[in-house]
Amino acid sequence: MKRFKAAVVAIATMAGLAVAGAPAQAADTCTAGGGGKYICDYGVKEHALPSGEKEQFLVGLDYAVWTRWTVGKQWTGWVSMGMPDPFGSARAASGVNVKDEQSQGKLRTIIYLQNSNGATVAKTRDGLGTTWWAWDFPNCC
Template identity: 60%
Template sequence: MKKIKAAVVTVAAMAGLAVSITPAQAADICTAGGNGKYICKYGVTKHDLPNGEDEQYFVGTDYAVWTRWTTNGSWSRWTSMGKPDPYGKASAASPIKVTDTQTSNQFRTTVHLTNSNGAFVGKTRYDIGLDWQNWDFPNCC
C-alpha cells in the first residue's frame, strides 16, 4: 500500500511540475501571421513603406532576424535575414528598430539591434525592392 501511495504522490508531483513548466515555456515563443515563430520578448516590428506597402521583422527562434512584406496587399512568406553579426558568431539579442532615410532618388531602410556579443549592428537596403547589404556596425542610431 505504501508503494502505491508513493507512486501516486510521485505521479501527482510530476504532473504539477509539467503544468508549471509548460505555460512559462509557451510564453517565450509567440506566433506571428503566416506561422512565423519568434521570441516574444523582442516582439514584431512593423514598418510602413512610402509606397503604401508594409514590412514586419522579428527575432526568430533561431535568433536570426526574419522579415516579410506585402505586395499589392498580400503578405510574402517569412524570409531569414541571417544572424546579425558581420563575423557570423553572434545572434540577435534585442528588439529590432527600423530607420528610413529619404533622398531625392532613394529610400534607404536600415534595421538595427544589439547582438549577443553586445555590438550594435545593422543591415541596410538602399531602395525598395533592392537586396539587403551584409550585417555591419552602423555609425548611427
C-alpha cells in the same frame, strides 16, 4: 504501503512540474500573420513604405531576423535575413528597430538590433527593391 504512497506523491509532483513548465515555454512563443513563429518578448516591428505597402520584421525562434512585405496589399511569405554572425545572434531585448533616411535621392532603410554580445548591429538596404547588405556595426543609431 507508505513507500507506495510516497512514490505516487513523487510522481504526481513531477508530473505537475512538467505541466506547469509547459505554459511558460508556450508563452514565450507567439505566432505572427502568415504563420511566422517568433519570440514574444521581441515583438513584431511593422514598417510603412512610401508606396503604401508595408514590411514586418521579427526575431524568429532560431534567433535570426525574419521579414515579409506586401505586394499589392498581399503579404509575402516570411524570409530569413539570417543571424548577425559573426556578431552573435539576434537576442535583443528591444527587438528590431527600423530607421529610414534619404541617401542620394533614395530611401535607405536600416534595421538595428542588439546582438547576443550586447553590441548594436545593423543591416541596410540602399533603396526599395534592392538587396540588403550584410550585417555590420552601424556608424550611428
